[in-house]
Amino acid sequence: MIHIRHVTRRYSAAVTALDDVSLEIAEGEFVAITGPSGCGKSTLMHLIGGLDTATSGEIVVDGLPLHGADDAELTAYRRTKIGIVFQFFHLLPTMTVTENVCLPLLLRGDAYPAARAKAGEIIELVGLGDRAQHGMHQLSGGQLQRTAIARALVHDPAVLLADEPTGNLDSANAGQIMELLQKISSQRRTTMLVVTHSEEIARQASRCIRLRDGKISHHP
Ligand SMILES: Nc1ncnc2c1ncn2[C@@H]1O[C@H](COP(=O)(O)OP(=O)(O)OP(=O)(O)O)[C@@H](O)[C@H]1O
Numbered sequence: 001m002i003h004i005r006h007v008t009r010r011y012s013a014a015v016t017a018l019d020d021v022s023l024e025i026a027e028g029e030f031v032a033i034t035g036p037s038g039c040g041k042s043t044l045m046h047l048i049g050g051l052d053t054a055t056s057g058e059i060v061v062d063g064l065p066l067h068g069a070d071d072a073e074l075t076a077y078r079r080t081k082i083g084i085v086f087q088f089f090h091l092l093p094t095m096t097v098t099e100n101v102c103l104p105l106l107l108r109g110d111a112y113p114a115a116r117a118k119a120g121e122i123i124e125l126v127g128l129g130d131r132a133q134h135g136m137h138q139l140s141g142g143q144l145q146r147t148a149i150a151r152a153l154v155h156d157p158a159v160l161l162a163d164e165p166t167g168n169l170d171s172a173n174a175g176q177i178m179e180l181l182q183k184i185s186s187q188r189r190t191t192m193l194v195v196t197h198s199e200e201i202a203r204q205a206s207r208c209i210r211l212r213d214g215k216i217s218h219h220p
């Protein structure tokens with residue numbers, strides 16, 4: 001599903017965030033990405049998500065070579081193939097759960113009634129059926145994170161990228177979010193890449209990739 005070949009991302013002469021990284025991720029894999037702060041985890045997620053471009057090297061996701069894609073192709077790619085969950089949610093504060101989750105579908109041109117129906121299903125799946133009409137300020141941290149996950153999955157992306165999705169949750173809530181991601185990964189065969197600082201969470205993944213100073217070192 002994801003082919004990364006000799007990818008380097010240099011922000012400046014002094015900062016090489018990723019240094020000749022090569023990596024293959026198969027469809028349906030649940031991969032944890034770990035490593036110390038500043039090792040390049042978020043940079044890798046941004047490159048795979050088509051939010052940033054590599055300085056050199058090749059990234060191909062679901063058959064699309066990102067290194068050769070123009071802005072319009074990358075926008076279409078993000079809207080159809082990719083779901084993204086970042087640590088600080090990026091949910092729209094004045095909207096309800098349902099409205100936030102509908103957004104990716106409305107952006108790709110779905111009519112509101114169809115979007116609402118699809119959003120309703122995924123909101124049930126993440127366990128927020130009774131909070132669908134709540135505003136963001138009426139939700140707990142774990143519920144906000146579930147909303148962000150529902151929004152990232154509503155368009156049924158091939159790949160879900162989650163950058164520390166449990167970073168600001170207590171361990172009980174973090175465990176529930178990981179269970180939810182695993183349930184979705186097995187039900188939908190969504191390929192999942194989850195950045196985490198938690199060794200415990202990393203152990204639950206089917207594979208763990210460790211980055212250090214912009215390079216990969218696999219766990220034993
Ligand atoms: N836009 C940018 N401009 C310049 N340097 C950057 C930029 N973004 C990241 N960097 C640098 O690239 C390196 C990798 O950053 P990255 O955000 O990928 O690390 P990370 O592994 O996600 O860290 P953390 O665990 O703290 O989130 C760091 O040294 C960082 O300072």
Ligand SMILES: [Mg+2]
Pocket residue numbers: 041042043163
């Ligand atoms: Mg980061």
